[in-house]
Amino acid sequence: MSDRLKTVGETLIDLLEANGVDTVFGIPGVHTVELYRGLAASRIRHITPRHEQGAGFMADGYARVSGKPGVCLVITGPGLTNIITPMAQAYQDSVPMLVISGVNARATLGHGRGRLHELPDQQAMIATLALMSHTLHDPNDLASVMERAFAILRSGRPGPVHIEIPTDVMVLTIELPHLHRPAVSRPRADATAMAEAASLCLEARRPVILVGGGGVAAGADIRALAERLDAPLVTTTNARGAFARHPLSVPASPSLVAVRRLLAEADLVLAFGTQMGQTDYDMYATNDFPVLGNLIRIDIDATQLARGPQATLSLLSSAENAAADLLDAVKPGQPRPRNGAQRAEATRSEALAEMTPKIRVEIGILEIIRDTLPGVIIVGDSTQAVYAGNLYYEAGRPNGWFNAATGYGALGYGPPAAVGAAIADPQAPVVCLTGDGGLQFTLAEIGSARDAGANVIFLVWNNDGYGEIETYMVENGIEPEGVKPTAPDFLKIAEAYGLPSKRLAHVDELPAALTAMRRVDGPSLIEIHQLNTIGATA
Known part of the structure; x- marks a missing residue:
């Protein structure tokens, strides 16, 4: 093949590189393998999550810390529907995310003939929560569509952008376009x-x-x-x-x-x-x-x-x-x-005085993490200590505190988002603060952290279920139901993935445990039960 002729999939990778993309998150499938054709020879690193939801949350954490769009490659149908939740979180929190998906061949779209991974109208479905959603019918439009996507990601309010490429378009050859990073301007008041x-x-x-x-x-x-x-x-x-x-x-x-x-x-x-x-x-x-x-x-x-x-x-x-x-x-x-x-x-x-003793203890624990690990990035899930921090907590650095307990509020966000943050800044200490309930949403992403060599300390705040929801039910006179999911032995899970781990008997052990896990090359896990935080100094 001529140096000026490449497949759409190969050209896509070239265009991503030209736009400064150094990492993509995705799970290859038969509906995207042609997009991977040029990936191995590129400078772009591929991170494989255990689930497309993990890919989206990783891209989110990566984007917040790096300042660059998080990029995902997902298959048509279930791959795209699996990443809808992270896209909605990115939309609510104004996080730049580029989702590139496959879609079935052009001639089959809209006919409902039971093709593999078929949706009635995939592009229309995703358009409701994307700043832009485009189906690439003409392969020669690839460069202009990518330019428009990155202009949207860089010039206005950030959020998710979606491009879908039919499987029959991916394999077509086109002349390699001029590779450049278009200049964009951001609005300025008069x-x-x-x-x-x-x-x-x-x-x-x-x-x-x-x-x-x-x-x-x-x-x-x-x-x-x-x-x-x-x-x-x-x-x-x-x-x-x-x-x-x-x-x-x-x-x-x-x-x-x-x-x-x-x-x-x-x-x-x-x-x-x-x-x-x-x-x-x-x-x-x-x-x-x-x-x-x-x-x-x-x-x-x-x-x-x-x-x-x-x-x-x-x-x-x-x-x-x-x-x-x-x-x-x-x-x-x-x-x-x-x-x-x-x-x-x-x-x-006065704000700190408004906090209950329990919340002040939880804020104090966040401060222990911050002060033990200078420059730490704490990535939270929806758990009680994170809610406390959202009320009152001074992170030690910009982008050093973010979580899914605002905006869309998706459980399971913390573990994969922390992996993305660690990939974006491999020198920074990263702590994923997650509950025993929330961690089970994306538990397998511990394995993704191991594969990627991500320096994440998974700090599991164990309160025997969905503690925040149970408290809310009790306070509103509702008999608690459905709030006690059985948790696995997290230390055994960590062992199964080859991660060093420690269960703390008391919060006083936390600084030493954090210091020890920071020396680990790769991910690690610490578990503390909420009851073992009683008596901590706020």
Whole structure:
């Protein structure tokens, strides 16, 4: 075959490389093997999960830590339906994910003749939760479709993008297109709007800055802006660690009374890249989030600006562009409000005081992990200690705390997402904090971690079932039912996969166990029973 002629599958790999992709997650099948034809000769690393759901969650964790889109290759039909849950999680949390799937031959689509892995309309099904879903009918469209996909992933609000390639298209030969990484631009508010925003900032005497996951990449400029304005920095779950231990940092949920009081008393609230949705701002569903009298909202998504609290000024801009422009307009040495650090300290103290003794213990355990393993990335599942951290926890680094207990809230997220995080940053310590119930959703991904050599410490928080749901049922006068799934012996599971493991008799053993497992080359497992955390210092 000519050097300028390659199959669609081979060209796909070339285009992924040209766009900076270094890792893909997937399980090959007869409906995707032609997409693998050029993979072995490329510089792209392939990670094999045990389930396509694991592939999607790995891509999610990889994307959050690397800042690059997580890429998945999945078969038509069950492969794609298995990855729908991770795609929905990525959609809710604005995580860039490219899912490339097979689909049956073009001539068979829509006829319902019982082909293997056939769906009535696969592209229409996935389009409801993808920023883009495209079926490649013409092989010569491959380069332009890929360019459009990466433009969407890089220029606007991130999320999942889907491309499906019919099996008869994969094998066709096309002339190799020009391989390049197209330049993209991100939205920037006009100068008049930015001048108005700067004027409001300079006039404010009690400003507060809200930062969501969309603001993390602009962390340095937002921090500098907060210092010039002397404004407390309130971070949502996905932004924790962006301002680690800064005197202005308030690593507490806007659902808490103390944080709401801070916001209600502010004469200006500047919100960067936050959806302002229920799981961060009203997790108890009390419907009494305060009206913000002077809100400047900055978001990369115009539709998002039209949702949620009414803003005094809405700026369609990336957080990076807006923070840089505001920082340029708010010059050092200009009059600024006072007592920002004192307001932040008071809010931190009051927010922590709202926590029950049990929650304070759980927060203290998170701090043990953070302080024992500097630079740690804690990837959580939906478990009690993670809920506690979402209420109040200061991660030690940007992107050092994320989980599935917000937004879509998918159980089983933690283990594969932690593998993806470890692949994205192999030098960082990564701890997967997961419950005995949640771990069983994706238990087999321990084996994937072993295959990939991912340096993940699986920390199993064992509370004998779905403890959070059981507590909720009891508090609401419901006889608990269905909340006691039998767990395996996790140490024996770890042994079966060849992982070193340890069961702790008391939380006091945790620092030494973490230190020992950090020395392991590859994954390891620690189990602690919730009852053995009693008496821990918060």
